[in-house]
Amino acid sequence: EAQVTQNPRYLITVTGKKLTVTCSQNMNHEYMSWYRQDPGLGLRQIYYSMNVEVTDKGDVPEGYKVSRKEKRNFPLILESPSPNQTSLYFCASSQGLGETQYFGPGTRLLVL
Amino acid sequence: LAKTTQPISMDSYEGQEVNITCSHNNIATNDYITWYQQFPSQGPRFIIQGYKTKVTNEVASLFIPADRKSSTLSLPRVSLSDTAVYYCLVGDFFSGSARQLTFGSGTQLTVLP
Numbered sequence: 136e137a138q139v140t141q142n143p144r145y146l147i148t149v150t151g152k153k154l155t156v157t158c159s160q161n162m163n164h165e166y167m168s169w170y171r172q173d174p175g176l177g178l179r180q181i182y183y184s185m186n187v188e189v190t191d192k193g194d195v196p197e198g199y200k201v202s203r204k205e206k207r208n209f210p211l212i213l214e215s216p217s218p219n220q221t222s223l224y225f226c227a228s229s230q231g232l233g234e235t236q237y238f239g240p241g242t243r244l245l246v247l
Numbered sequence: 248l249a250k251t252t253q254p255i256s257m258d259s260y261e262g263q264e265v266n267i268t269c270s271h272n273n274i275a276t277n278d279y280i281t282w283y284q285q286f287p288s289q290g291p292r293f294i295i296q297g298y299k300t301k302v303t304n305e306v307a308s309l310f311i312p313a314d315r316k317s318s319t320l321s322l323p324r325v326s327l328s329d330t331a332v333y334y335c336l337v338g339d340f341f342s343g344s345a346r347q348l349t350f351g352s353g354t355q356l357t358v359l360p
C-alpha cells in the first residue's frame with residue numbers, strides 16, 4: 136500500500152531535549168516536506184526537499200533541522216525543543232512539485 | 248505564490264451542492280489552482296487541480312473564469328462526511344519556481360443533517 140508513515144504519532148517531551156520525528160514514504164517520490172499545523176494558522180511549511188541531499192527552508196524553519204540522505208526518508212529534528220513548537224506535524228511527499236501531495240497521519244507534539 | 252482568500256467557514260445541509268470560492272487576484276500566467284481537503288487530525292488530501300475553465304473528477308468540479316482571478320470548488324450533494332477544511336493553493340507548481348506550498352487557513356465546511 137502506497138503510504139507516508141510518521142513516528143511517533145504522539146510525543147510529550149521537555150524543553151531542550153533533542154528529538155527526531157521520522158518520515159518515510161514507499162512511493163519513490165522525489166519531493167518531501169514537513170508542515171506544522173496550529174489552530175487558526177492553517178498549515179505552514181517548515182522545510183522541503185526536492186531530492187536526496189537537496190533541502191530548503193519553508194515558511195517557518197527556525198528551530199528545526201532536516202536531512203535527506205535517502206530518497207524514502209525525511210526526518211525532522213528539533214535540536215532544542217521549546218514550548219512554542221508544540222504543534223501537529225505532517226510529513227508529505229509527491230512525485231514532483233506540482234504533483235499530488237500525499238500526507239502522513241501526523242505527529243502531535245507537546246513540549247513542556 | 249499568489250495570495251489566496253477564502254471564506255473562513257460555511258454551513259450546508261445534506262444533499263445540497265456546495266460552492267467554495269477562492270480569490271487569487273494576482274495569479275500569474277503559469278499558476279495552477281489546487282484544492283485539498285482535510286479532516287480533523289488527518290493530513291490534507293488532494294481533491295482537484297486546474298488551470299482554466301472547468302475540471303471535473305469523481306469527487307468535485309473546479310470552475311475557473313476567463314480572468315482566473317478566482318476559482319470555485321463545487322461539491323455535489325454533500326453528506327455529513329464532507330465536513331472538513333478545504334484549502335485553495337495557487338502556484339506555478341510545475342516549473343520549480345514555487346518551491347513553497349502555502350496552505351493558508353482554509354474554509355471550514357460544516358454539513359448539517
